Amino acid sequence: MPPQTRRTAFPKVVIERDTESEESSSDEEEExxxxxxxxxEEDEEEVDxxxxxxxxxxxxxxxxxxxxxxxxxxxxxxxxxxxxxxEAGFKGATYIDCPMKPCFLCKMPGHTTMNCPHRVATEHxxxxxxxxNTHNSLDYVFGRQLRPNIPTIKPAFVIPxxxxxxxxxxxxxxxxxxxxxPTNNNILLSGDKKGQLGVWDFGKVYEKxxxxxxxxxxxxxxxxxxxxxxxxxxxxxxxxISCTDLETGIALSLMNLNPNGWQGPSSWRxxxxxxxxxxxxxxxxxxxxxxxxxxxxxxxxxxxxxxxIHKKGSKVVGLHCNPVQPDLLLSCGNDHFARIWDMRxxxxxxxxxxxxxxxxxxxxxxxxxxxxxxxxxxxxNRLRVWDSIFGNLDSPSREIVHSHDFNRHxxxxxxxxxxxxxxxxxxxxGRYISENYNGAALHPIDFIDISTGQxxxxxxxxNITTISPVNKLHPRDDVLASGSSRSLFMxxxxxxxxxxxQKDEKKIILCGRAEKxxxxxxxxxxxxxxxxxxxxxxxxxxxxxxxxxxTPRNLKGKR
DNA sequence: AGCGGATGATTCC
DNA sequence: TGGAATCCCTCCGC
Numbered sequence: 001m002p003p004q005t006r007r008t009a010f011p012k013v014v015i016e017r018d019t020e021s022e023e024s025s026s027d028e029e030e031e032x033x034x035x036x037x038x039x040x041e042e043d044e045e046e047v048d049x050x051x052x053x054x055x056x057x058x059x060x061x062x063x064x065x066x067x068x069x070x071x072x073x074x075x076x077x078x079x080x081x082x083x084x085x086x087e088a089g090f091k092g093a094t095y096i097d098c099p100m101k102p103c104f105l106c107k108m109p110g111h112t113t114m115n116c117p118h119r120v121a122t123e124h125x126x127x128x129x130x131x132x133n134t135h136n137s138l139d140y141v142f143g144r145q146l147r148p149n150i151p152t153i154k155p156a157f158v159i160p161x162x163x164x165x166x167x168x169x170x171x172x173x174x175x176x177x178x179x180x181x182p183t184n185n186n187i188l189l190s191g192d193k194k195g196q197l198g199v200w201d202f203g204k205v206y207e208k209x210x211x212x213x214x215x216x217x218x219x220x221x222x223x224x225x226x227x228x229x230x231x232x233x234x235x236x237x238x239x240x241i242s243c244t245d246l247e248t249g250i251a252l253s254l255m256n257l258n259p260n261g262w263q264g265p266s267s268w269r270x271x272x273x274x275x276x277x278x279x280x281x282x283x284x285x286x287x288x289x290x291x292x293x294x295x296x297x298x299x300x301x302x303x304x305x306x307x308x309i310h311k312k313g314s315k316v317v318g319l320h321c322n323p324v325q326p327d328l329l330l331s332c333g334n335d336h337f338a339r340i341w342d343m344r345x346x347x348x349x350x351x352x353x354x355x356x357x358x359x360x361x362x363x364x365x366x367x368x369x370x371x372x373x374x375x376x377x378x379x380x381n382r383l384r385v386w387d388s389i390f391g392n393l394d395s396p397s398r399e400i401v402h403s404h405d406f407n408r409h410x411x412x413x414x415x416x417x418x419x420x421x422x423x424x425x426x427x428x429x430g431r432y433i434s435e436n437y438n439g440a441a442l443h444p445i446d447f448i449d450i451s452t453g454q455x456x457x458x459x460x461x462x463n464i465t466t467i468s469p470v471n472k473l474h475p476r477d478d479v480l481a482s483g484s485s486r487s488l489f490m491x492x493x494x495x496x497x498x499x500x501x502q503k504d505e506k507k508i509i510l511c512g513r514a515e516k517x518x519x520x521x522x523x524x525x526x527x528x529x530x531x532x533x534x535x536x537x538x539x540x541x542x543x544x545x546x547x548x549x550x551t552p553r554n555l556k557g558k559r
Numbered sequence: 560a561g562c563g564g565a566t567g568a569t570t571c572c
Numbered sequence: 573t574g575g576a577a578t579c580c581c582t583c584c585g586c
Contacts, residue, residue, distance in 0.1 A: 080579095080580065095581040097581085101580095104581070113581085334567095334568080359568085359569095360567095403581095405581090407567090407579095407580090407581095408565080408566050408567040408568075408579095409565070409566070410582065410583090432581075433581065434581055467582070485582085485583065485584085561586100563584105563586090564583105565582105565584100570577085570579100571576085571578095572575095572576090
């Protein structure tokens with residue numbers, strides 16, 4: 001059965017309107033209001049009388065069509081557009097958009113997120129693939145080696161939708177990247193904004209190490225050494241590449257772009273994109289000025305000169321080597337492009353293809369198995385999919401509207417492939433926009449079938465109230481790791497979580513700090529441990545608290 | 560509980 | 573071209 005579309009059980013809020021303000025955004029909540037014990041009064045608040053926070057606001061004719069004189073109003077004003085007559089912000093757990101602004105989801109004017117067509121049915125605005133069969137240079141050069149053999153029947157998707165274990169206050173700054181160990185199934189690496197590198201054995205939940213002296217600031221990307229999985233490479237905004245031995249924590253610095261230290265922001269170079277080309281024995285990194293650097297893995301020496309691969313002065317945030325064809329490289333960055341390169345001919349302006357986006361491209365990945373698809377995450381709130389790099393690359397096969405806005409305080413969202421999915425269609429990405437789940441404003445992690453644009457599942461947990469921009473699916477197991485603010489979470493499918501729980505109860509743990517208001521009972525207890533891991537009992541106790549009454553439902557879109 | 564701070568892309572001049 | 577203003581469903585700690 002197809003996945004259900006999201007229900008729209010939002011509390012009804014009547015927005016008080018000005019005479020000239022146009023459409024209301026809230027008048028079509030008719031179906032299936034199972035709201036039994038709603039805490040917020042949904043029946044229209046009179047803004048004026050009993051709210052003591054009313055501000056005296058001068059509406060001083062900023063709009064041309066507005067009536068001339070200065071009027072003084074006691075009404076609350078919208079904190080977004082500063083006009084009176086409506087208010088933006090949270091009403092309970094539901095966010096009310098400012099109707100004067102374009103939709104926060106799809107960025108189109110004329111409606112708000114509440115009634116955006118993309119919210120009701122995710123596949124609504126998906127642009128279908130133009131099934132053209134043209135030949136391009138990629139086809140000519142790489143076609144024979146790369147031509148995929150993708151099975152036509154999709155297997156059922158297995159969604160890790162239950163928090164299995166979690167660590168909180170592990171990092172002292174927000175998590176920026178995650179990486180599963182290539183051979184040890186229970187090791188997760190995490191990088192943070194401070195430059196710290198975490199090694200977590202989530203099999204033995206309490207075993208974790210933090211290496212704090214490798215980088216001075218943001219750890220932007222990391223990758224295991226394919227020839228020695230005891231070491232990882234990392235690129236940091238401190239301008240260095242590190243190669244760290246995970247056992248000893250001893251880090252080698254392969255490159256330092258700021259040998260003379262801080263000379264001001266215009267000269268400070270930061271490293272963002274990173275990948276490894278094991279066939280060629282190269283570490284590839286890219287900086288914030290548009291340049292790509294190659295480092296030889298064996299000698300640790302720079303190979304050749306830096307090459308400008310994106311607009312001069314713009315950040316190159318992502319690099320990805322094709323998993324099948326080592327001569328193909330994909331890059332993306334702040335110049336609104338993802339670019340495909342031939343490693344044998346790397347020079348400024350020589351990209352094979354330039355994939356245009358309307359905003360910054362947070363990530364661009366080849367598909368993990370065949371390497372023939374491309375998936376990008378752009379700050380225009382759209383995922384873009386190119387079904388075949390041998391097809392027409394002038395426009396994406398699909399654009400999927402999804403809420404993953406840029407926010408300077410959040411790690412940029414990146415849609416990640418499920419490396420286990422043979423059909424190369426399942427993708428995971430955190431959601432920015434919140435939704436009211438039984439009275440709690442939660443930000444789910446979305447599983448999307450990029451072949452159709454359908455939302456396969458949205459997973460969330462009442463204990464995770466923060467946004468989860470960083471997500472990674474396990475290369476072999478049905479496990480999802482997510483980084484949400486400073487916390488790490490591991491998810492497993494419900495059935496498997498229960499099995500684990502019976503076997504080893506200690507593994508089912510939750511952490512208190514992710515909650516806005518930890519219950520007092522457990523707050524004290526968690527304070528004296530330094531890792532803030534709570535037990536099953538804590539979870540159960542918390543479940544009794546007012547608020548989310550039950551674990552919010554998940555959409556099980558298996559087929 | 561309410562506030563400040565950290566801080567990046569974009570637009571405007 | 574570059575600096576200032578703006579954007580405005582963050583999150584944490586005081």
